[in-house]
Amino acid sequence: MKIKTRLTELLGIEHPIMLAPMDIVADGRLAATVSAAGGFGLIGGGYGDRTWLTRELAAAGDARVGVGFITWSLAKQPDLLDLALERGPPAVMLSFGDVAPFAIPIKQAGALMVCQIQSVAQAVEAVEQGADIIVAQGGEAGGHGVSRGTFALVPAVCDAVGSVPVVAAGGVADGRSLAAALMLGADGVLAGTRFYATHEAAAVISAKERIVAAKGDDTIRSILFDIARKNVWPAPYTGRVLMNAFAERWREREAELMQRPDEVRRYEEARAADDFETAAVIAGEAVDMVCDIPSAGEVVERMARQASVLLDGATNRYKTG
Amino acid sequence: MKIKTRLTELLGIEHPIMLAPMDIVADGRLAATVSAAGGFGLIGGGYGDRTWLTRELAAAGDARVGVGFITWSLAKQPDLLDLALERGPPAVMLSFGDVAPFAIPIKQAGALMVCQIQSVAQAVEAVEQGADIIVAQGGEAGGHGVSRGTFALVPAVCDAVGSVPVVAAGGVADGRSLAAALMLGADGVLAGTRFYATHEAAAVISAKERIVAAKGDDTIRSILFDIARKNVWPAPYTGRVLMNAFAERWREREAELMQRPDEVRRYEEARAADDFETAAVIAGEAVDMVCDIPSAGEVVERMARQASVLLDGATNRYKTG
Numbered sequence: 001m002k003i004k005t006r007l008t009e010l011l012g013i014e015h016p017i018m019l020a021p022m023d024i025v026a027d028g029r030l031a032a033t034v035s036a037a038g039g040f041g042l043i044g045g046g047y048g049d050r051t052w053l054t055r056e057l058a059a060a061g062d063a064r065v066g067v068g069f070i071t072w073s074l075a076k077q078p079d080l081l082d083l084a085l086e087r088g089p090p091a092v093m094l095s096f097g098d099v100a101p102f103a104i105p106i107k108q109a110g111a112l113m114v115c116q117i118q119s120v121a122q123a124v125e126a127v128e129q130g131a132d133i134i135v136a137q138g139g140e141a142g143g144h145g146v147s148r149g150t151f152a153l154v155p156a157v158c159d160a161v162g163s164v165p166v167v168a169a170g171g172v173a174d175g176r177s178l179a180a181a182l183m184l185g186a187d188g189v190l191a192g193t194r195f196y197a198t199h200e201a202a203a204v205i206s207a208k209e210r211i212v213a214a215k216g217d218d219t220i221r222s223i224l225f226d227i228a229r230k231n232v233w234p235a236p237y238t239g240r241v242l243m244n245a246f247a248e249r250w251r252e253r254e255a256e257l258m259q260r261p262d263e264v265r266r267y268e269e270a271r272a273a274d275d276f277e278t279a280a281v282i283a284g285e286a287v288d289m290v291c292d293i294p295s296a297g298e299v300v301e302r303m304a305r306q307a308s309v310l311l312d313g314a315t316n317r318y319k320t321g
Numbered sequence: 322m323k324i325k326t327r328l329t330e331l332l333g334i335e336h337p338i339m340l341a342p343m344d345i346v347a348d349g350r351l352a353a354t355v356s357a358a359g360g361f362g363l364i365g366g367g368y369g370d371r372t373w374l375t376r377e378l379a380a381a382g383d384a385r386v387g388v389g390f391i392t393w394s395l396a397k398q399p400d401l402l403d404l405a406l407e408r409g410p411p412a413v414m415l416s417f418g419d420v421a422p423f424a425i426p427i428k429q430a431g432a433l434m435v436c437q438i439q440s441v442a443q444a445v446e447a448v449e450q451g452a453d454i455i456v457a458q459g460g461e462a463g464g465h466g467v468s469r470g471t472f473a474l475v476p477a478v479c480d481a482v483g484s485v486p487v488v489a490a491g492g493v494a495d496g497r498s499l500a501a502a503l504m505l506g507a508d509g510v511l512a513g514t515r516f517y518a519t520h521e522a523a524a525v526i527s528a529k530e531r532i533v534a535a536k537g538d539d540t541i542r543s544i545l546f547d548i549a550r551k552n553v554w555p556a557p558y559t560g561r562v563l564m565n566a567f568a569e570r571w572r573e574r575e576a577e578l579m580q581r582p583d584e585v586r587r588y589e590e591a592r593a594a595d596d597f598e599t600a601a602v603i604a605g606e607a608v609d610m611v612c613d614i615p616s617a618g619e620v621v622e623r624m625a626r627q628a629s630v631l632l633d634g635a636t637n638r639y640k641t642g
Contacts, residue, residue, distance in 0.1 A: 119538040120536060120537060120538050120609060121536075121538050138470050138472060139460075139468075139470060140469075140470035140472055140473045147460075147468075147542075148461070148537065148538065148606055149459050149460060149461035149470035149471055149472060149491065149492055149606060150470055150471075150472035150473075151459060151461055151470060151471035151472045151489075151491065151492035151493075151498070151501070152461045152471075152491075152492030152494070152498075152537055152605070152606040152607045152609065152610070153537070153606070155494075155495070155497045155498070155609075155610060156537050156606075156609035156610060159609065159610070160609075168472075170470065170472065170473075171470055171472035171473030172472075173473070173476075174476070176476045176504055176505050176506055177472070177473075177476070177505070179504035179635075180472070180501040180502070180504040180505045181501070182504075182635075183497055183500035183501040183503075183504050183631055183632075183635075184497050184498070184501045185497055215441060215442075216441060216469065216473055216474070216477050217440040217441050217442050217469065221468075284473070285469055285470060285473040285474070285477075286473045288441060288473065288476075288477030288480065288481075289473070289476060289477060289480070310504055311504075311635040312635075314500075314503075314504075314632040314633075314635040
């Protein structure tokens with residue numbers, strides 16, 4: 001009853017389901033839980049806090065987990081890659097930036113290089129740089145990304161990269177997503193938002209409850225929150241978050257917000273206080289399909305089981321003689 | 322070997338594939354060709370040119386085709402609906418606006434009411450108004466739309482509308498799209514861009530060739546072209562088109578363009594001259610998968626065949642014991 005693809009073969013996993021290396025939220029425990037359930041957990045190396053990363057690599061114990069980095073941030077402190085590689089991870093994932101400086105050390109350490117891209121052109125470039133797995137991330141995704149939609153991006157990337165396995169990201173929440181991704185030509189999926197609303201995710205319960213309550217119609221892709229937390233990203237990246245009072249007030253007034261240090265200060269305070277009417281909860285359009293807060297292992301199992309049933313039933317469900 | 326769904330049952334068609342009622346481009350001949358091949362053709366009633374519509378309804382002959390309208394435009398000349406209903410179409414499709422004034426006449430004429438929506442909230446509202454079929458259109462789509470991606474919108478809409486069949490639109494170009502849409506819970510697909518690049522589409526060959534040559538990375542969703550052709554749409558609708566020199570020059574300068582009658586005049590001239598470095602070619606992110614200009618019947622057959630093979634092979638391709 002298992003779904004076997006080139007991704008499961010390459011990573012040596014049971015289900016073609018990867019955890020998005022969400023900054024802070026995807027810690028050692030969450031990544032280890034996803035891997036223990038047969039998926040592939042990735043610790044969110046994020047903006048690169050050495051103390052945090054050291055601790056979370058240790059917290060993952062002997063679980064087979066990877067580490068994901070924000071590439072342009074990693075370029076500022078490349079020694080963090082060495083820290084991750086010392087652990088001998090099966091794979092390192094790089095998102096948002098030029099992977100060229102990191103390909104050789106990753107390969108020399110015997111890890112697979114997973115490159116997340118947002119356009120066909122980036123996919124082709126990543127493969128030229130030696131990507132072993134491409135994550136094609138649609139604009140539905142929570143957090144940083146660009147705007148192309150998953151549904152047309154995935155098959156186009158599959159056509160463009162030849163034999164390199166492609167993983168669909170952005171809008172992935174259940175077994176329907178996984179079965180659909182396979183039909184589009186992908187070899188698996190990567191999910192963030194769905195794993196955010198699990199027991200093991202390193203986030204406060206009120207943030208998880210907001211994800212469960214939220215509607216996919218009510219997310220926004222914007223740079224507002226990067227401005228508010230003084231976290232400047234290079235173009236063309238923007239971040240998708242749940243709408244809240246802060247976003248309602250400041251949307252389409254980015255330039256004005258940049259000149260309001262009082263608002264930036266207030267935003268910092270809200271983050272510290274878990275006040276999510278100001279501070280952003282980072283989540284994608286898949287929130288509609290996130291209706292509970294189970295364990296991450298349960299998420300992996302459900303997703304695999306539902307996809308399996310759909311794929312199994314495809315012939316009977318849709319065909320006449 | 323046929324794919325049978327609630328959509329094929331309801332519309333009495335062979336393949337769950339609908340033609341998007343593209344303004345002007347989806348004329349009587351194109352719609353009739355799609356229906357003859359076993360899909361469901363819809364004439365693009367668009368902004369409502371009575372002479373054009375009368376002619377194209379006649380041109381479709383006795384083919385079983387529907388008619389699609391831009392709802393907010395139809396509200397300004399509701400008698401066009403009567404014109405369409407006189408023909409006894411199996412279905413009328415309404416996109417972009419309040420369908421309430423039209424539900425009763427459509428039903429009384431014995432036609433199905435197909436409502437295209439761009440959010441879950443709109444889907445729920447359309448069903449309350451009596452929609453028989455919901456087309457869930459993701460922002461990947463060419464032409465007018467909004468921004469939610471097809472991949473997460475479709476399953477969310479399926480969950481929200483209960484027993485009403487859902488058709489996926491936006492990013493649909495081949496059998497992979499169709500098979501994936503079914504896995505997401507949809508009962509079929511609606512395609513525009515793919516049918517634009519066919520023999521029968523009512524467009525000049527140079528526009529079709531641009532679609533074949535274009536990359537999905539190079540489309541833009543914007544109001545630039547609506548400004549340039551003095552065609553004001555209500556919020557939140559924007560239109561996706563292929564990037565060209567005009568879009569490069571004016572993007573993010575919408576307010577400035579509004580004050581440039583010389584540019585508007587030049588745009589009109591470019592449209593008349595088929596100069597597509599200024600005039601827009603309306604197309605979606607699925608252009609990557611549009612690599613030739615076959616007949617529209619061939620498109621329907623290929624799409625159905627490829628989806629059929631994918632669904633048939635799902636068990637064998639992805640499962641181990």
